Amino acid sequence: MGLWHVNAPRSPATDWMRPTATRTCLVLASCAIVAASLALDGQTSRPRTLQQPVAPPAIDLGLRRQAPEPRQVADQRQGATDRVSGKLIARFDPGLGARGRQQMAAAVGATRMTRPPHADFHILTVDPDADVETLAASLAVRPGVAYAQAAYVVHPYFRPNDPLFDRQWNLHVLDMERAWDVNRGATSEIIAAVLDSGVAFRTAIFRFTAGPFTDEGQRYPALGTIDVPFAAAPDLDSPDRFVSPRDLIWDDDTPIDMDGHGTHVTGTLGQVTDNGVGVAGMAFNVRIMPVKVVSGMWDEIFGAPNVGTDDVVARGIRYAVDNGARILTMSLGRTGPPAPVVDAALRYAVAQGAFVAIAAGNAFALDNPVEVIAALAEDIEGVMAVGAVGRDLERASYSGVHSYVEIVAPGGDLGQGGFDGLILQQTYDERFALTYLDPPTRFGPPRFDVFVFAGQQGTSMATPHVAGLAALLMQQGITSPAAIEAAISRFARDLGDPGRDNETGHGLIDPLATLRGLGLAR
Ligand SMILES: [Ca+2]
Numbered sequence: 001m002g003l004w005h006v007n008a009p010r011s012p013a014t015d016w017m018r019p020t021a022t023r024t025c026l027v028l029a030s031c032a033i034v035a036a037s038l039a040l041d042g043q044t045s046r047p048r049t050l051q052q053p054v055a056p057p058a059i060d061l062g063l064r065r066q067a068p069e070p071r072q073v074a075d076q077r078q079g080a081t082d083r084v085s086g087k088l089i090a091r092f093d094p095g096l097g098a099r100g101r102q103q104m105a106a107a108v109g110a111t112r113m114t115r116p117p118h119a120d121f122h123i124l125t126v127d128p129d130a131d132v133e134t135l136a137a138s139l140a141v142r143p144g145v146a147y148a149q150a151a152y153v154v155h156p157y158f159r160p161n162d163p164l165f166d167r168q169w170n171l172h173v174l175d176m177e178r179a180w181d182v183n184r185g186a187t188s189e190i191i192a193a194v195l196d197s198g199v200a201f202r203t204a205i206f207r208f209t210a211g212p213f214t215d216e217g218q219r220y221p222a223l224g225t226i227d228v229p230f231a232a233a234p235d236l237d238s239p240d241r242f243v244s245p246r247d248l249i250w251d252d253d254t255p256i257d258m259d260g261h262g263t264h265v266t267g268t269l270g271q272v273t274d275n276g277v278g279v280a281g282m283a284f285n286v287r288i289m290p291v292k293v294v295s296g297m298w299d300e301i302f303g304a305p306n307v308g309t310d311d312v313v314a315r316g317i318r319y320a321v322d323n324g325a326r327i328l329t330m331s332l333g334r335t336g337p338p339a340p341v342v343d344a345a346l347r348y349a350v351a352q353g354a355f356v357a358i359a360a361g362n363a364f365a366l367d368n369p370v371e372v373i374a375a376l377a378e379d380i381e382g383v384m385a386v387g388a389v390g391r392d393l394e395r396a397s398y399s400g401v402h403s404y405v406e407i408v409a410p411g412g413d414l415g416q417g418g419f420d421g422l423i424l425q426q427t428y429d430e431r432f433a434l435t436y437l438d439p440p441t442r443f444g445p446p447r448f449d450v451f452v453f454a455g456q457q458g459t460s461m462a463t464p465h466v467a468g469l470a471a472l473l474m475q476q477g478i479t480s481p482a483a484i485e486a487a488i489s490r491f492a493r494d495l496g497d498p499g500r501d502n503e504t505g506h507g508l509i510d511p512l513a514t515l516r517g518l519g520l521a522r
């Protein structure tokens with residue numbers, strides 16, 4: 001199996017940040033560990049069961065001021081992409097018919113062909129030893145085949161960091177206080193879907209079974225069957241907040257976050273605001289649809305039936321749109337060959353009236369590769385690729401530089417203001433949630449009910465700012481995704497070279513200027 005691409009910033013001038021950045025690899029591209037070096041005993045998926053529909057309330061430890069311990073990381077994990085063996089994704093022309101599809105499947109030696117829910121494409125099971133790229137190429141050129149591709153794994157973009165922050169410079173620099181005077185955080189009529197590692201949206205106890213595994217050459221013991229507490233994030237939850245949750249990793253309707261990435265991203269989009277607790281979010285009155293399409297380390301340890309590949313992301317997009325989401329935020333991506341299955345899903349989303357924000361990627365310092373999911377935004381009006389700036393409004397050191405970067409938003413950068421230059425939001429305390437970062441002798445069951453306010457950096461953190469602004473615009477009456485993109489681009493605050501440039505796109509989002517003239521909707 002190939003190696004994963006984990007997008008850790010590498011700068012000789014900022015070696016001091018390496019421990020934190022490398023820990024990010026473990027946390028955020030946790031799938032990478034699984035694919036590259038974590039060896040699970042036994043390949044079959046294991047069920048999880050809802051043990052108690054209630055649990056004790058969340059524990060909020062407030063602002064976390066201590067930097068986590070340095071973590072080790074294996075450098076060989078970086079710089080490659082990973083695809084699933086034995087699996088092809090194909091879309092057939094409607095006129096082909098069942099018999100024609102069977103012939104196509106037979107032509108590549110497929111032993112099974114299914115069309116899962118939320119898909120306008122088929123999944124073909126092929127020889128696990130075959131080169132799926134070769135098979136996909138041979139199938140793609142046949143008449144009646146719209147596209148065929150291998151299934152590549154996507155991962156969340158992420159630059160988490162040490163939580164030493166006490167204010168949200170990101171919302172101040174966007175002058176959100178005045179923007180909220182025009183539109184106060186949208187309304188519950190707007191449904192915003194977060195396609196990510198899940199969201200801390202539910203308080204319950206789930207029962208899992210965890211076998212032994214090996215990571216970094218170290219043997220971790222089996223935890224056996226354990227009851228794991230989950231809680232909704234205290235500053236994110238409110239009555240009727242969450243709508244139509246869906247988990248495409250576990251194939252159920254409880255997309256509980258077992259990483260923390262999705263919860264942090266969701267906070268920036270819609271953290272409960274003006275409630276006397278914690279921090280604020282951009283569009284704090286929207287309803288949130290958690291859609292889990294990215295698998296993490298715990299999902300693998302607990303034997304989740306799926307990992308987050310192109311087809312899972314495509315189905316997540318279609319699921320969200322089919323269930324009423326009109327704003328989608330996607331802080332995820334990958335490098336490698338094209339992803340036509342995601343391209344088609346994004347075009348479907350826009351055709352149904354949904355605006356999509358996608359993180360442009362964090363790998364500038366790692367040879368600035370093309371991020372194939374974000375790159376799709378360049379040719380779709382209504383889908384925007386989002387880069388990141390730090391507190392000095394310079395491009396963040398990690399933010400990709402490409403023709404497809406259309407807009408930037410605050411993503412944080414340790415190099416611009418240190419810890420106070422990160423994006424602060426509520427998420428799990430990793431000391432309780434990510435116990436696999438501990439050595440085997442200290443390894444124990446996780447708990448997902450202990451929260452802190454933590455600073456993180458990445459285009460992942462920038463993207464929900466744009467989705468949030470889009471939600472304000474949509475509630476203000478600009479319902480066309482293409483019109484939303486045009487408005488955000490036109491009223492952006494130009495940065496860097498005059499006019500659009502590959503570092504910052506059209507510039508920094510300017511919510512007040514974009515909303516101005518649309519009347520008050522408070
Ligand atoms: Ca709050």
Ligand SMILES: [Ca+2]
Nearest residue numbers: 377380381383
């Ligand atoms: Ca676009």
Ligand SMILES: [Ca+2]
Nearest residue numbers: 495496497499
């Ligand atoms: Ca410019």
